[in-house]
Amino acid sequence: xxxxxxxxxxxxxxxxxxxxxxxxxxxxxxxxxxxxxxxxxxxxxxxxxxxxxxxxxxxxxxxxxxxxxxxxxxxxxxxxxxxxxxxxxxxxxxxxxxxxxxxxxxxxxxxxxxxxxxxxxxxxxxxxxxxxxxxxxxxxxxxxxxxxxxxxxxxxxxxxxxxxxxxxxxxxxxxxxxxxxxxxxxxxxxxxxxxxxxxxxxxxxxxxxxxxxxxxxxxxxxxxxxxxxxxxxxxxxxxxxxxxxxxxxxx
Ligand SMILES: C[S@@+](CC[C@H](N)C(=O)[O-])C[C@H]1O[C@@H](n2cnc3c(N)ncnc32)[C@H](O)[C@@H]1O
Numbered sequence: 001x002x003x004x005x006x007x008x009x010x011x012x013x014x015x016x017x018x019x020x021x022x023x024x025x026x027x028x029x030x031x032x033x034x035x036x037x038x039x040x041x042x043x044x045x046x047x048x049x050x051x052x053x054x055x056x057x058x059x060x061x062x063x064x065x066x067x068x069x070x071x072x073x074x075x076x077x078x079x080x081x082x083x084x085x086x087x088x089x090x091x092x093x094x095x096x097x098x099x100x101x102x103x104x105x106x107x108x109x110x111x112x113x114x115x116x117x118x119x120x121x122x123x124x125x126x127x128x129x130x131x132x133x134x135x136x137x138x139x140x141x142x143x144x145x146x147x148x149x150x151x152x153x154x155x156x157x158x159x160x161x162x163x164x165x166x167x168x169x170x171x172x173x174x175x176x177x178x179x180x181x182x183x184x185x186x187x188x189x190x191x192x193x194x195x196x197x198x199x200x201x202x203x204x205x206x207x208x209x210x211x212x213x214x215x216x217x218x219x220x221x222x223x224x225x226x227x228x229x230x231x232x233x234x235x236x237x238x239x240x241x242x243x244x245x246x247x248x249x250x251x
Contacts, residue, residue, distance in 0.1 A: 040145075040147055041147055041170055041173055043146065043169035043170065044169055044170065044171070047171050047172070047216065048212070048215055048216055048219070049212070050166075050208070050212050050216075051205060052166070052167065052168070052169060052171070053166050053167045053203075053205040053206050054167065055119070055120070055167050055169075056096070056167065057120075058097075058120045058122035058123050058126070061096060061097040061122075061123060061126050064096045064097055064099045065097060065099050069099070072232065072233065073231065073232065073233055073234065074231055074232055075099075075100075075103075077230065077231065078162075078191065078228075078231055078234075078236060079100075079103060079104075079107065081228045081236065082158070082160065082189060083158070083187075084104065084107045084108060084158070085108075086107075086108055086109040086111060086112055087108065087109065087111040087112045088108045088112045088113075088157040088158060089108075089112065089113045089115070089155060089156050089157050090104050090108060090112070090113070090114050090115070090156070090157060090158045090159070090160060091114075091115040091116075091117060091149075091151060091156050091158070091159040091160070091178075091181070092104060092114055092115070092116045092117070092160050093117050093149060093159050093160065093161045093164055093178065094117065094118060094119075094161060094162075094163075094164030094165075094167070095116035095117060095118050095123070095124075095127060095141075096118060096123050096126075096127075097123055097126035097127050097130060098116060098126070098127035098130050098131065098139070100160060100162060101114050101116040101127060101139050102130060102131065102134055102136050102139065104139075104160070105131075105136045105137075105138050105139045106136070108138065109138075110137075110138060112138060113138055113139075113140065114138060114139040114140065115140050115142055115151060115156070116139050116140065116141050116142065117142045117143075117144040117149045117150070117151070118141075118142075118143070118144065119143070119144050119145060119146055121143055124141040124143060127139070127141055128141060146168075146169050146170055147169075147170040147173045147174065148173070148174075148177055149174060149177050149178065149181070151177060151178070151180075151181035152181060153180050153181055154180070154181070154182070154183055154184075155181065155183065156181045156182050156183060156186050157182075157183060157186050157187075158186060158187050158188075158189060159178055159181070159182065159186070159187070159188045159189070160189050160191075161188065161189070161190050161191065162191040162234075163191060163192065163193065163206070163234075165190055165192060165208070165213075166192055166205070166206060166207070166208050167206075171216065171220075172219075172220055175216075175217070175220040175221070175222070176220065176221075179220070179221055179222070179241060182241065184241070185240065186240070186241070187225065187238050187239060187240050188217075188222065188238075188239045189236065189237070189238050189239075190213060190217075190235070190236070190237045190238075190239065191231075191234045191235065191236050192207065192208040192213060192234060192235050193206060193207040193208070193233055193234055193235075194207060194208075194209075194233065194234060194235055195207035195208050195209040195212070196209055196210070197233075200233045202233070208235070210235055210237070213235065213237060217237075217239050218242070218245075221241060221242050221245040221246065221249070222239035222240065222241065222242055222245075223239065223240060223241075223242040223245075224237060224238070224239060225238045225239065225240045226238035
């Protein structure tokens with residue numbers, strides 16, 4: 001009887017403990033995320049007048065590393081204007097198969113870290129295979145959920161989001177978590193295909209206008225700090241935390 005009771009208590013304790021764990025980093029694997037059960041906000045179909053696009057499926061991953069991406073999007077010019085310094089902690093949010101994560105890994109050097117977040121485990125497997133092939137060790141794949149990127153708080157210098165934001169099913173919740181994860185002077189750098197330009201050969205749902213981006217970011221505690229307008233297809237907009245929004249929110 002006593003043995004049975006002890007076993008019951010042990011199982012209950014393990015279950016309770018595993019439900020409470022927030023993040024358990026495991027060497028050589030995606031970080032295993034176990035979060036306390038809580039209410040998951042419903043996925044949105046639209047946000048502030050914009051229809052939300054569907055998540056790009058992992059079977060489309062080869063398109064992300066196509067040979068002519070540099071020619072079409074001038075990715076190296078974008079990276080050169082990102083303000084990356086060695087030793088930085090950068091999040092590649094919606095990293096896909098890591099087209100940018102690996103390049104950022106090289107740019108920040110051995111003292112820097114790239115947190116590569118995606119919601120599709122298949123994308124992270126493709127990323128890991130590319131990391132192994134190129135012997136990149138400072139990229140940490142993180143399996144996020146649609147409403148929570150599972151990032152550490154107050155610790156990130158820069159969050160890069162390339163062609164991702166328009167597909168977030170929980171934009172305002174994700175922006176809140178990203179805001180919390182940034183250091184005080186941390187920035188989100190947003191790249192979205194230009195809706196204003198009919199010559200950009202991308203489906204309308206996967207494009208965004210500057211006006212819409214500003215509306216959504218300013219409503220969620222960010223202010224525009226810089227823009228780079230010389231990419232052929234995309235807006236590149238830098239956002240920092242807006243302290244006035246914090247003051248208003250605390251009143
Ligand atoms: C069009 S791909 C862009 C990939 C990469 N940024 C690039 O430019 O090569 C969009 C990626 O965002 C991911 N994604 C969508 N919603 C997400 C979310 N809530 N959190 C993290 N990743 C998300 C998708 O799984 C997909 O891999």
